[in-house]
Amino acid sequence: MSTQPAPASRPFSIMPPPPPPVPLPVRARSFALVGTFTASVFLSAFLLFLVQPMFGKMVLPLLGGSPAVWNTCMLFFQAALLGGYLYAHLSTQKLGVRAQVGLHVGLLAVTALLLPISVAGRSPEGSDAPIPWLLGTMLLTVGPPFFVLAGTGPLLQRWFAHSGHRNAADPYPLYAASNLGSMLSLFAYPALMEPRMRLAGQSAAWAMGFGALALLIAGAAAWVWRPVPPSAERADAVPADAPALSHSRTSVPWRERGIWTFLAFVPSAMLLALTTYITTDLSPVPLLWVLPLALYLLTFTLAFARRPPLPHEHMLWLQPPVLMVVVLLLLSGFVEEAVAAIPVHLAGLFVTGMVCHGELARRRPAVRHLTEFYLWISVGGVLGGIFNVLVAPVVFNNVYEYALSIGLACLARPWPQERRGWRGQAMMAVRTVAVTAALLYIGANSKDMNPGLLMASAAALMLLLTLALARTPLWLALCLGTVMMYSTVKAIREPGVLLAERSFYGRFKVVEFGIIERFHVLRHGSTLHGAQSLRNPRDPITYYLPHGPVGQIFAATAPRAGRRKVAVVGLGTGTTAAYARAGEEWTFYEIDPHVVRMATDRRYFTYLPDSPAKTRIELGDARLSLARASEPKYDMIVLDAFSSDAIPVHLLTREAMGTYLDRLAPGGVIAIHISNRYLDLEPVVAALVRERGLAARVSSGPDGKRKRYESIATWITVARTEEDLVIVAADRRWKPLTDRRVPPWTDDYSSLLSVFEW
Template structure:
């Protein structure tokens, strides 16, 4: 059973992240490839994802498994009426107005229904697992990692295999065939849950006492989801406008964003405390670079920006993974994560361009990430494990060297890293100036 559910979620996530670059290629001749177009598309996809998660949450709470399965079976058939995906006839962007709202309308008409239905797959199937007798019902969250693996595979396969091999018309036909496969797999999952007496299992789960979700906890989920979402778009915009306008550059931050979900929700592959402690160090390096307004050398600056984004996303998503609620509250958890993602896209695509003339949202969100750092992980674990010395021992000179050394490191380490970064930036700028024509 876990294989069937994981495969279905993998196929659903693959479809979600193939249709995004595929439709972007379809709309590219109409709009161009500016960062604003990409940010608008991300906002739409995050809003559609929120709608899908909301559907999964509400139908899970209000309907039994049989009624929910019947409703979802009917919903799965609706996109067949609008497939294959393409730009409708007669759609042309306005010549004198900003195309943001026009592009959102185009996305809603051409992609909205299929994307919404596929977006329901991950939270809905995890909620169905909770209704089974399988041992994974106690912790279905690792399936979320399987979903994000599918997203990464699709994201990397599109520019390397799909786009060079297939025409846009063929891509759309293959995507429609993949959707039919997803529908059949979802029907199979529904049948498994139906046989597992899912309504009784869910009633038992909902009947168990659960810790009430406070407003503060929900708000923290939203902020922890908002920060990486906004930061992903900020990094993409900053690199495209200030460093180098590289084609398909947006795939790198998005792939790292998805990878952090895989790493944090499938277990602590990288120790979370280590990521928390690494964040101030890499942020210090980036702060010096931003203050110097350095744009070269590319081979040093681009990896630094992506590294900081990766560590920040690992910290935020790691906090979410550590604070995930019991399985019976799973769909609400994903709903609030989706709210944070939508707010991040809304902030970068709509609000920031109206308020700022440069990419000010980038350092602002980095500050927010620092504010979201867990208080218990601000200091090294050694400080937590060592009990305070008694007064008579604390007064002894032999007990002070480690304390004095720790204080010196608090100053020397950031200062040394800052000087190293400043030196690298100045050297890079000098090399860049010296590499021009004599």
């Protein structure tokens, strides 16, 4: 076979017939061999993704459930995955197949001695630097098995290439099995494992899965350990349908490595950016992040299948019109109908993943470069994570990285080989300007256009964009990038925005609304988190109305007014401070310093600065802060902390309730805000109340007609005895809790699906 590069095919044309593959001596067809390798790769990926939410759930309560814990865990897992791929690559370069088999089986045996995974007995000694403690704990507990699993997939593919099987020249379909296992584990944990097992049982089951994997890998090693004819050991065999890199039998150019990295970076960055966008700006549905990640992994499975069910050229044709619709949605600000918008955004991610991963599959190199190929794919994925987790929240005050990823998705398309002259470039510029102008016009006027006319115009524009720009990635990127830039400038210049910031814990903005009566409104993504009237700044509104449940709670504790000690978990706009009275002591627990600065700045909200009570703010996770405190005892504890659209799970566990009761003064009450669009949290609190024999009532209101920024809210009051709730219990608006007999949530057991509002 010639070692010269095969001529690259032109985009959207039928690829030339590939050169005949290198003939390999083949043993008798063995379904057992293929089955052993496929099952091993599938199970290793399944366990790899299953351990991530399991370990995160183990360590969250130890660090107060901070979102930083999840992000730190994810960065560790990405780094460990890269380390596993690097181990696979270096061992391939330095060791023969048999030596590599012996090394990996030995690592599996040693790692098995560290199982089951547990953090029992471990806790941070101080609160100043929990991240180093977390990284060290992960390195000693989940790190070794995760590292070994990360290297297993590439190694098994390399071993298969030396198995003597008739398809040994193309082990890449095993990569599809790997991603299928990863995708299925995303659904298996919240749907099957989490609702039925406590963490100790989950860890034991995971350890048994690891043992089963070790047996499968031993079986795969047995196939490789057998003597194979020397010609079957050739590592320069090229997959029959990958002619573009037949030259990689000798070396891989750095340009090609850069292309691999870029093609992996783009869908990784788009995945994380879209996840942030749809879970904050569109709809903060719990577990919604699973869908983008599942689609991302599915594109790997489909693209690297031996017979891809979705042809690569079809995806290349489909991507431009789909991305155009996504851009139109972003330009028009279409966020009200999340049910209609989310599938369109997911479709954009899917076709982009199919294009980029299809290009990776088409460019896959000879077997000798297999582990290096996966190493650079992992580098691209890690860079996408670093950009979205560490860089974007610091650089952008909005989710602008999503728009940026759309432009990069255009550049990741195959570039034409022929060069256009200046006349051709001028014609492309004219086409780009025309399509861009049409996009801007339709996007800016979509809300005023007749629906039929809008759909017809969009369809015509999709066809025009595809025919005019689809073959030229640079001009396509300039077109959609210009539209996105206009949308970005429009968002920056949104009227009435007083403050727009983005922190580690989310994105929020303060906006001034109203004509006759003006309001300052705080929004966290798409969720209203509070408001204040400029005409009546001392009146509590939104979820804290005097004629609503929270007003009734404070009215019930009126005999203690002027001498109450109150703890409020979650600051927000500081609206609850409107109920404070002179002589009282109020402590607010808030995890986000950005929220503290906003709530204490009189330019935005004045509830807290104007409070007549003695107030202080404890920065950090409330549960940890309350557990560390010894004094004072509080007459009232108000739980009003929201993460996205739901109260953080670690604040509704058996252990958390114990902390609240320890800090509650005799005769005191706990007020819990459970308003939520997607979760029915009443049974969760009812289980905790039932377990401890407490008294509790629930109320939603206010009833009747509401004014602007008067919201219906659901609150639960909890006390040690019925006597402590006598005033509230006598109010017919307060009812006994509905107890659906869900198990009490603990630090090692909770299930969002069990209380999901289907």
